Amino acid sequence: MSELLTAAQMRAIEQAAIESGDVTGLELMERAGQGVVEAIFEEWPEFDCVSQDAGGQPPDLRHISGQMKRAVVLCGPGNNGGDGFVVARLLHERGWQVEVFFYGDAEKLPPDARVNYERWSALREVMSWGDLHIRDAYEDDEECQILVIDALFGTGLTRMMPTDTSEMWSGFMPSAMAHYSQVRGADKFVAIDFPSGVCSDSGKDFGALPTHLTVTFHSAKPGHYLVSDGGNYGGVTACNKVVVKDIGLGHADLGDRTSREALVALTGEKRIGRVVASLVESPSAYLEKWSEEHKFSHGHAVILSGGPGKTGAARLAARGALRIGAGLVTLGVPPAAQQEVACQITALMLQRVGDAQAFEKALEDQRLNALCLGPGMGFERARELVPVALRSRRATVLDADALSAFSEDPETLFERLHEQVVLTPHGGEFARLFPDIAAQLHAPPTKGPAYSKVDATRAAAARAGCTVLFKGADTVIASAEGTCAVHAAVYDRAAPWLATAGSGDVLAGFITGLLARGFAPKMAAESAAWLHVECARAFGPGLIAEDLPEILPKILHKLDG
Numbered sequence: 153m154s155e156l157l158t159a160a161q162m163r164a165i166e167q168a169a170i171e172s173g174d175v176t177g178l179e180l181m182e183r184a185g186q187g188v189v190e191a192i193f194e195e196w197p198e199f200d201c202v203s204q205d206a207g208g209q210p211p212d213l214r215h216i217s218g219q220m221k222r223a224v225v226l227c228g229p230g231n232n233g234g235d236g237f238v239v240a241r242l243l244h245e246r247g248w249q250v251e252v253f254f255y256g257d258a259e260k261l262p263p264d265a266r267v268n269y270e271r272w273s274a275l276r277e278v279m280s281w282g283d284l285h286i287r288d289a290y291e292d293d294e295e296c297q298i299l300v301i302d303a304l305f306g307t308g309l310t311r312m313m314p315t316d317t318s319e320m321w322s323g324f325m326p327s328a329m330a331h332y333s334q335v336r337g338a339d340k341f342v343a344i345d346f347p348s349g350v351c352s353d354s355g356k357d358f359g360a361l362p363t364h365l366t367v368t369f370h371s372a373k374p375g376h377y378l379v380s381d382g383g384n385y386g387g388v389t390a391c392n393k394v395v396v397k398d399i400g401l402g403h404a405d406l407g408d409r410t411s412r413e414a415l416v417a418l419t420g421e422k423r424i425g426r427v428v429a430s431l432v433e434s435p436s437a438y439l440e441k442w443s444e445e446h447k448f449s450h451g452h453a454v455i456l457s458g459g460p461g462k463t464g465a466a467r468l469a470a471r472g473a474l475r476i477g478a479g480l481v482t483l484g485v486p487p488a489a490q491q492e493v494a495c496q497i498t499a500l501m502l503q504r505v506g507d508a509q510a511f512e513k514a515l516e517d518q519r520l521n522a523l524c525l526g527p528g529m530g531f532e533r534a535r536e537l538v539p540v541a542l543r544s545r546r547a548t549v550l551d552a553d554a555l556s557a558f559s560e561d562p563e564t565l566f567e568r569l570h571e572q573v574v575l576t577p578h579g580g581e582f583a584r585l586f587p588d589i590a591a592q593l594h595a596p597p598t599k600g601p602a603y604s605k606v607d608a609t610r611a612a613a614a615r616a617g618c619t620v621l622f623k624g625a626d627t628v629i630a631s632a633e634g635t636c637a638v639h640a641a642v643y644d645r646a647a648p649w650l651a652t653a654g655s656g657d658v659l660a661g662f663i664t665g666l667l668a669r670g671f672a673p674k675m676a677a678e679s680a681a682w683l684h685v686e687c688a689r690a691f692g693p694g695l696i697a698e699d700l701p702e703i704l705p706k707i708l709h710k711l712d713g
């Protein structure tokens with residue numbers, strides 16, 4: 153788990169560090185530039201060739217190891233540009249042939265960027281944007297590999313990209329193939345903080361200049377993980393790979409910010425630690441289950457199914473709940489579907505739940521402590537049974553039909569929701585329940601920072617008064633109080649094969665199982681989302697929803713190890 157910082161939070165941290173006297177803005181900029189250079193050499197070690205020249209003049213390293221050491225740095229009008237001037241200088245000191253093109257007005261540069269502009273000017277010329285014809289300049293040497301540094305705009309992007317920068321960029325791009333293949337011989341593109349054109353708070357695309365490597369500072373930002381709209385992955389695709397470099401700002405403490413502002417990313421190894429801790433060390437730990445005699449101590453989940461021919465989704469959810477460690481799982485089926493379900497289940501229990509009255513009766517058993525309604529349920533049954541579930545004040549997951557059934561009058565749902573509920577909408581379901589919020593989210597961005605999926609999920613959770621898990625490659629989970637986590641299955645955690653029929657039903661089951669185990673709603677949603685992707689990654693391509701619960705024990709055993 154790592155904290156994600158918005159542009160405003162990052163500025164505040166930087167400002168506080170400067171005001172404390174521990175560091176100057178100029179030092180931070182220098183460290184940022186050093187971080188970028190370090191990241192470049194870590195990514196492409198073949199570039200790392202330090203100047204051996206003792207005479208003060210950088211040697212000509214253009215053909216060392218058959219590689220050109222040539223960089224073009226594009227500097228913008230703010231501190232992102234300032235970082236670019238530092239990178240240019242550091243590469244020059246290492247013997248690179250560097251050209252800097254500046255988009256902006258030197259007189260208007262912020263002070264630290266201005267200092268670095270001057271430092272570069274003392275070494276080499278700062279070329280103006282209009283002179284940018286890099287391809288033409290190197291026509292004589294088509295084989296050369298150019299390192300292109302995008303230091304145009306970072307966290308300060310406030311509006312659409314200027315068209316002249318986009319046009320210039322397409323001039324740099326020999327072809328989409330060269331960009332994505334990362335083969336030797338293709339130019340390498342490195343973005344400082346963000347590929348220019350990506351909104352750092354929302355990941356939205358303001359005309360992004362895609363890159364091979366994105367180097368950011370101190371902490372990743374939401375825009376590095378949030379997937380933009382429009383059939384592409386927007387910011388995530390443009391970033392391609394994100395490296396976070398420490399610039400000595402210390403550890404940002406979540407406690408310094410209110411829970412409403414705190415945002416975390418649920419990615420990477422650190423997250424595993426937290427899940428292990430919660431699964432293995434909590435009093436109702438999964439692995440203790442086998443030594444405990446009483447299965448009720450691990451909860452009893454009830455998953456309601458739909459009618460005949462519509463029971464598969466609930467069975468998938470039930471299997472998920474069982475595998476994640478609920479002590480008992482009962483499928484509540486309408487009488488007409490009883491035989492169909494009975495033929496298909498073994499470890500699961502079955503109970504006839506025909507109508508509201510039958511459901512109320514069933515819920516008299518206080519041991520039933522977690523409910524799941526929605527998968528394959530049908531709108532009519534959902535409209536009848538969801539109010540019963542909510543009246544019981546049990547921990548409850550509402551998914552699929554249990555959400556869409558209320559699209560014509562979401563208020564009738566909202567007024568019944570309580571803090572023990574988790575809603576798990578995908579994009580379509582979200583738009584049906586929260587049409588105004590979805591409209592704001594999907595409106596084409598015109599100014600930064602743009603309205604993000606984090607903003608939208610927080611607004612939805614506040615309105616609903618419960619936890620909302622907004623699904624997607626970038627799943628965002630928010631509580632009614634505003635705490636929020638992004639669980640993005642992108643970069644090295646990408647699992648595109650998870651987009652398979654029924655995988656959402658299993659996720660609902662995982663959450664329900666963890667609720668039965670006593671997890672708080674948001675923690676249940678976060679852990680389930682993380683495990684869901686781990687299962688998909690462990691299985692790999694060819695995955696079908698049935699595989700997810702079956703591979704879960706392997707993941708849990710690995711966590712225990």
Ligand SMILES: NC(=O)C1=CN([C@@H]2O[C@H](COP(=O)(O)OP(=O)(O)OC[C@H]3O[C@@H](n4cnc5c(N)ncnc54)[C@H](O)[C@@H]3O)[C@@H](O)[C@H]2O)[C@@H](O)CC1
Pocket residue numbers: 162163165166167180181184228229230231232233234235262304305306307308309310311312313314344345346369399
């Ligand atoms: N905040 C921090 O702690 C640190 C910030 N650093 C760098 O500073 C950057 C942020 O600097 P700034 O706040 O100056 O912001 P930027 O340098 O990202 O951009 C701000 C400038 O771009 C202009 N601008 C914004 N959108 C535009 C558009 N679409 N078309 C034309 N002009 C546009 C603004 O008017 C302003 O002049 C970070 O991305 C990072 O690279 C680093 O030096 C390290 C420390």
Ligand SMILES: [K+]
Pocket residue numbers: 232302303304305306343344345346347348
């Ligand atoms: K940039």
